[in-house]
Amino acid sequence: MTKRNYATVNPCVMCQPMGSALAFKGIENTMVLYHGSQGCSTYMRLHLAHHFREPVDIASSSLSEKGAVYGGRENLKKGLRNVINRYSPKVIGVATTCLAETIGDDVPAIIREFKEEEGIGDDPEKDIIIIPVSTPSYGDSHVSGYIKALDAVVRKFAEKPESQESPKKPEGSEKPEIPEDIEIMDYMENMEIMEYTEILEKEKAEENVGEAKSPGMKEAPDAEEAGNGKLNLIPVESLSPADVRELKEILAETAGDHIFLPDISETFDAPLRDELPKIASGGTPLAEITDMPNSRASLGLGVVSTNLAVGYLEASHGVPGHNVPIPIGLSNTDRFFTELVRILGCPVPEKYQKERGRLLDAMVDVHKYLYGVKAAVYGDPDTVFSLTRFMLELGMNPVLVATGSKSRDFGLRIREAFAEIRPDLETMVLDGIDFDTFNDAVKQSKPEILIGNSNGRYIAKACDIPLVRVGLPIHDRVGAQRILTVGYRGAMELLDRITNAILEATDTFTAPVQPDPVADADRVPKVL
Amino acid sequence: MKGKTGIVDTLEERQPYITRKQEKGDIIPLACDNTSLAGAISQRACVYSGARVVLNPVTDAVHLVHGPIGCAGYTWDIRGAKSSGVETNRSSFSTDMKEIDVVFGGEKKLSNAIDELVGIYHPPLVFVYSTCIVGIIGDDLESVCKTASKKHNIPVIPVKSEGFKGNKSDGYKAACDALKQLIVRPEVKKPKEGPEVKKPKINILGDFNVAGDVWLVKPLFEQMGIEVIVSMTGDSTAESISRAAEADLNLVQCSGSMTYLAKWMQQEYGIPYLTVSFFGTEDISIALRKTAEYFDSEEMKKIAEEILETEKNRIMPEISRVRESVKGKKAAIYMGGPAKALTLIKGFAELGMEVVIIGTQTGKKEDYEQISYSVRDGTVIVDDANPLELADLLVKQKADLMVAGVKERFIAYKLGVAFCDFNHDRVMEFEGFDGFVNFAKEVDASINSPVWKAVRQRNLKPETSESERAGVKERASGEPCAKKYKDVAVDPEFLQPNQDVAVESEV
Secondary structure, three states: OOOOOOOEEOEOOOOHHHHHHHHHOOEOOEEEEEEOOHHHHHHHHHHHHHHHOOOOOOEEOOOOHHHHHHOOHHHHHHHHHHHHHHHOOOEEEEEEOHHHHHHOOOHHHHHHHHHHHHOOOOOOOOOOEEEEEOOOOOOOOHHHHHHHHHHHHHHHHHHHHHHOOOOOOOOOOOOOOOOOOOOHHHHHHHHHHHHHHHHHHHHHHHHHHOOOOHHHHHHOOOOOOOOOOOEEEEEOOOOOHHHHHHHHHHHHHHOOOEEEOOOOOOOOOOOOOOOOOOOOOOOEOHHHHHHHHHOOEEEEEOOOOOOHHHHHHHHHHOOOEEEEOOOEOHHHHHHHHHHHHHHHOOOOOHHHHHHHHHHHHHHHHHHHHHOOOEEEEEEOHHHHHHHHHHHHHOOOEEEEEEEOOOOHHHHHHHHHHHHHHOOOOOOEEEEOOEHHHHHHHHHHHOOOEEEEOHHHHHHHHHHOOOEEEOOOOOOOOOOHHHOOOEHHHHHHHHHHHHHHHHHHHHOOOOOOOOOOOOOOHHHOOOOO | OOOOOOOOOOOHHHHHHEEEOOOOOOOOOOOOOOOOOOOOOOOOOOHHHHHHHHHOOEOOEEEEEEOOHHHHHOOOOOOOEOOOOOOHHHOOEEOOOOHHHHHHOOHHHHHHHHHHHHHHHOOOEEEEEEOHHHHHHOOOHHHHHHHHHHHHOOOEEEEOOOOOOOOHHHHHHHHHHHHHOOOOOOOOOOOOOOOOOOOOEEEEEEEOOEOOOHHHHHHHHHHOOOEEEEEEEOOEOHHHHHOHHHOOEEEEOOHHHHHHHHHHHHHHHOOOEEEOOOOOHHHHHHHHHHHHHHHOOHHHHHHHHHHHHHHHHHHHHHHHHHHHHHOOOEEEEEEOOHHHHHHHHHHHHHOOOEEEEEEEOOOOHHHHHHHHHHOOOOOEEEEOOOHHHHHHHHHHOOOOEEEEOHHHHHHHHHOOOEEEEOOOOOOOOOOHHHHHHHHHHHHHHHHHOOHHHHHOOOOOOOOOOHHHHHHHHHOOOOOOHHHHHHHHHOOHHHHOOOHHHHHHHHO
16 A cells, blocks of 8 residues: 555544543533634534434534634633523533634633633632633644643642632643653552552551441541542543443442542433433532542553643642553453552452452453454554453454554553563554554454444455444444443453454354255255 | 514524514514524534535545544544445545644645545545635645646645635535536537437436435436436536536525525526425425426426326325324424425425424525425524524424434433434435335334333332232232332333323423
8 A cells, every 4th residue: 555644544533622522521510612613513512422322512612704813702702601601501611623723812811801801700619610721633632632621620620729828839830740741651660659658558447447448448547637538530531431430330339439530421421311401410520629639649540641630630739640551451450459459458349359250250251262363453542552451361462553643652552561461472553543554554464353433344344354342433333332341340341242243253153054955955045 | 673582591692593483474584694603502513514515425536624633534424425436535534734734834735645645546536625724824725726636637626615714504605616616618519410309418406315315316307318417416426527517407406505506507507407305205296397397398297297106106105104103293303404494394294294393504594484484383493503492492392303413313312302314324315205205214213112102201200009008018028129119110001190290390
């Protein structure tokens, strides 16, 4: 195939504002407004509605030619006013688009002005909180938009007491307190320090309480006396509502108090109940986001991309940050539970020991079907990283591992995983790809199965290999919001789906039996 | 302002865009054809989207989006428009502009991208769409395309679709302007000697072959001895579009997007046009008869009548069956363009249904006048509606079924209102006679599914009567409560009574 340098054919990423909506939509009573032209909001609403099968309302400042020439100030203000009027949100996330960025609107300044004009103060109890985030479509991808939006949210809520007590942070506190190019794997060092103190605490707690359930932790001697004893959980990529639900359940049963940001478990998977609220109910409660700087630790999910929010909470509020892989698969989930135990000192509940046992049982059951099966996996960097580790554990051969995002660390992390689990295997690792490039790579590496979002369906069809749908978007099948991949249960579901897809494709049992030309003269099956 | 009745609770600035058909002949004062209100959450997209949906079905073109990745990504294979040949249009091509391109200009990248794609795909045609930032940084698409066109000896057409420069309708116009450049002036034909009769030729404008619609329509004309040169743009190619000016007549279906082109062709090539629809037996009949009448051929008229009779007889049993099961139900229509909305009114009438809400994203004053003329008194007419208005209207107008696109689907579903997709997402043809059967079946399935009965009960509140309670006590007390509830949950008869009350009270 001809190598391309300029044109992108069939993109494997979405744009930054999309990521911001995925993040903002997981916050209680929050509306999103894109500062840009009308199409951005409509297209992204369409994309998300199609995936989650939920109504998705995203406002737009509907910039017109006039706005583009003279600045979008008035449109943005009007947009905010109308959104407040109709939706009465507690939070509005204002994400910029390429148009707003290119015409150079100073969004934070316009918002300050708007708040003054409308008499909106900084009291989180009664005032609307407006959070700007700069997400031009020409920068990075939806993954960075997601990370940036969460960072902006955490900062905004953490910043609040500033007006009352700490004048030490000047107005321009938008600058990241953490170095730009922080290496996420630095967490390893931090972890070691944490390890000892936490294990000591844990032992003490177990001694004291006997049954070291979560309430017991509160009684454990806590170094930070003002702390709330909670654990922050912040992913670097959008997980499915089912994933969020599962993680929350694990935390509730293991760690007790926790704060999950952003919680899309209900906002993007709303039950059909009595009334249709203007803003989907659920989402991380604002009081909890405010409380995040007081938590005893933050657990970042994802080790390829840098979790800005976790970094910020550690650097500016001394909340120790730990980053673990998204808990997909056995070792990643083990790692997740291990970290929980280390931080909180709680034991792994029997329920999850049993689930883990069932996963092991399932892995044994399917090992022959999966051993050596060549797979190609694509999607968001951290999801792909975790999926790859799982496939390696299962004995599969991930011959092609790819992400649409540009990521320095992606290849590094993937190769580490191979070195750790299956140093004998060779793989092709690609980042910043489009599907056309991926297609070429598929032709070269000849996988027997694809794992990723529904945009890979064209390639799967053309190559006549099965596609196991994971990630976003999934537009051609139902149930995207219910796809569970995290935890031991998620691993089991994934394992079943992968195995069954392979069986479906290779099953010869139901194929027409070779007919006996003499005896079965009348029943010759049609050649397919 | 008359008609400002506050039909739904919405922003004051939005009130003039919502009205109710009052009396016959009363022209409604509906505001329309404006830029969407900031913060109102319009269902409209942008200029680019308007242009893209119109041009995207051109099957063998490379549709190159000059802009950041989002614009191309969200419109990848979005239309569900089928092709009988190549499917180059189903790929998403973009220059994926980055910050550096925004700062230093994207012309070079664009020109390289065109070269690259032409080298790989060898398309007979390239459309280059401009997006918001292109309009701001001022890349000269015209000259880049001109150069590329010369270099590759194929049309490379700039589509002026900067997202913010107007609304979706302006995108339709930009698409038509692009199509105009492809239509070649036919050579002046020398009168042929002898009695050879020229076969009448038409174009179908504004049919996008969603799910294969055009393939159910074209044969009808072919049976009448008419050649369909091209359908714009469903299943069209650079070559077939180029021959469009050879037609004797244009049939315009999606008037919102294509009337502009039809008028231009009339002016430029003297080709008249008729506005028609191929949806519903009534509109198909009108389309065939009008066409035969235009060509003033008795033979053609005769064939048309034969087709209509045979086809109607063929499909009527199924239509009647559905009609029996859906008549009297109330429909809500919210469409991108007014033509589809208008023809749907008739379609629903054929199924015995009544339209209670009708709206469009891009209707103009004349369109709404026509709509107002076609609907019953009391029908709410809305321009550029938003989700809250639609939800409120569905409840207030007691709609049983909504016909719209994906974004509206889940609003309806959450309210327990049936929904039917008449947009890009459907997999069945709705045009032509078989298409109408498909539509009827879809309406039947949408309305008569038992799930709607199930969702009327939103919360499980098992009530045990005195006697039942006593019965429970009498039984072995160790029996788990859940079992009792479980039995209740599977008995719809028991749950039915007090639900309707709950629904009513919400209304």
